[in-house]
Structure formats: structure tokens, C-alpha cells
Amino acid sequence: MSSLAPRNFEPGTICIEDLEIGMLRELSKVIGDAEIEMFAELSTDHNPVHLDDDYAQQTIFGGRIAHGMLTAGLISAVIGEQLPGHGTVYLRQNLTFMAPVRPGDRVDASVSVREIDYAKRRVTLDCACRVGDTVVLKGDALVMAPSRKFD
Numbered sequence: 001m002s003s004l005a006p007r008n009f010e011p012g013t014i015c016i017e018d019l020e021i022g023m024l025r026e027l028s029k030v031i032g033d034a035e036i037e038m039f040a041e042l043s044t045d046h047n048p049v050h051l052d053d054d055y056a057q058q059t060i061f062g063g064r065i066a067h068g069m070l071t072a073g074l075i076s077a078v079i080g081e082q083l084p085g086h087g088t089v090y091l092r093q094n095l096t097f098m099a100p101v102r103p104g105d106r107v108d109a110s111v112s113v114r115e116i117d118y119a120k121r122r123v124t125l126d127c128a129c130r131v132g133d134t135v136v137l138k139g140d141a142l143v144m145a146p147s148r149k150f151d
Helices: 033-043 055-056 067-080
Strands: 026-029 087-097 104-116 122-131 133-145
Touching: 026 033, 026 067, 055 133, 067 087, 067 104, 067 122, 067 133, 087 122, 104 133
Parallel strands: none
Antiparallel strands: 026 104, 087 133, 104 122, 122 133
């Protein structure tokens, strides 16, 4: 993703009949204290590495970090809102967390189409999140895409 203006596509749906290998969608979001605190409340994950400066300073991270699943949620947002978009059903998600996201970081999430099984309406997506040039999360997802024929 370009380091210039964030590229957040409009929400919507791309039906399986219109998907192509290599199709890409992206979004950017700054993860601040408010997002971390809201995620802690919603998830009930109050691990002090996310919320307590003094505690987090003593960890291998040397400071507070965002929840990994908060970062992963941006992948879900791209899939559910853009590619394939509304009507998509998650079947599987594999994630590897590569580096921490810190309060104030802008996370650039991207999803691209790797494989399409038109008969089963299954789409394999490559997923990644970056902070600057650093990949903080990578993985893949299997989804059932919406179809004009059945939905």
C-alpha cells in the first residue's frame, strides 16, 4: 500500500462471478488508545501489556501494544466490507503475528484473491497488515463468496 493517502475502498459486494485472481482491496486505520480500550472491553481481554504503561515497559515489547486480534479485525473488515464484501461467510482464517502494533500506529490491511473455486463459491485470500514497511501480520482466509445466482 502506498505510504501516501490511505486507500479505503467503498463498502459493497463483489459477487463470485466477478472475482478475479489478484484482485486487491485495502484499508488503513490508526490504532489509538480508544480503539485498544474499546477492544479490551468488547473482548474482555484486559491483559496489562495492552493497557498498563508501567507493566508493559517491563515486557519484551518495552511498551504497550495493541491486541493482535484487534489488528486481525482489520482483515475481517476488508473481507466483510470490500472483498468479497457484504454477504461473505468466513470459513477459515490462518494468521501469523510478526511484529507488534503500538498505540498511534497506522495499520494498512490488504486482502487479495489467491484462488477461486466457482463451483463451491470458495475463495482463498492472502491477507496482510503492515505498519510502514513492516509486516505485522500475515495469513490467508477461506470464505464463501456471495453469488448473483443464489443470494
